Amino acid sequence: MFYKSSRKIIPHYTDLPLNNSNLSGQEFFYKGKLWHFMTQLDIDSIGWNGIVEVGFVAPYLKILDASILYNNSHTNAYTPSNQTTFLDQNIYHSLNILGFGDPTKLTQINVGSSGHPFVTAKYSQILNANLLTNLNDKGTSPAIDFRYCSLTSQVIDSLFTQLPITNKVATININSNTGSASCTPSIATSKGYIVIT
């Protein structure tokens, strides 16, 4: 007697696979979360047209999944909230704001340290920050906390330049970075942000 299960088998990967258009629509588990190779419909539904291609790997729950980052070139994911298992600390990566899911819904981004003086991440560039249209402080917590991220002044100024104008209370804390003292805060303050160097 044969029994056909209606359940599909979803693979578990220990290493994040690379983007693959041939696998679009397929799901897999990675670090305990459900991911998928995005279809065109997936991409269209969250406005990533022209930004990523079919087959781009992403966690299913993209909205406000702020603990998942993307390395733009290597598509590796990191969970900075779990500092002890942060991978490749000594390698510079790109921080693709797209990696947070729907950036237009994000009100806060915290990839910096909450005060502990150890390196949490190293970023050589920050991409697509123009999509952060809803940033807002929460009490004394800044909208953006990029402390201890080894950001150069060029990367910081690039972030400032990309960010849209704000009429909310939005603080950017880039204290304790390589470029903190030499960046150009006026790029951000002219658009309504408070900057902490």
Added chain:
Amino acid sequence: MKLFTVAIGKQYENEAQRLQRSINLPIEVFTKNHSKYNLVNNDNLIDGLYHKSNFANYIEITSEPILFLDADIFTLKQNPFEDFSIKSDTDFAYVPYKGKYYFPDNLRQSSFDFHQHKINSGFMYFRNLEIAKNICNDWNIELMKNTDLIQYQYDEYPLMISLMNKNYKIELLDSKWNNWELSELHEFSNSDSIFFQSHNFLNII
């Protein structure tokens, strides 16, 4: 040292109860039930900050120094004030925020540039009640000049502006006396700091 806090609204009252439990010392809590309370503004934030900036006027005559603590402050230390010391000639002491601030407006920028730091108003020491009242009176006036700016966290900047016209001896305290930056349970537990601030974890004590 007389301890005082302001808790306008149920959430803050609950936080003040945690503060009381955590320090295990007499602390006066000013709430809506106080005989000197009156509704100043229908906006809860404005109303609460009005009474916070006016707190010294709710204290009965005392010769003790005054320590104001935000209602959401708490400690995990027994005898938290065991090592608390202030220089004998200090009039006003607080924990400054870290970092250099840049603002989109001249009003806040000028106050920051004067002091060279942002003042955190969650843990404030006053040498005596007269000094506390003097600071509070001008702080309150400055705060209420621009209530439309309160939404932009404009509670500490009026304090900074009001102090620009005074000549008090100010002492900057170590961040351990108000480590407001920490926000997670494991961070509180692993920290050597004495006081923290959080609107969460009301049952931590």
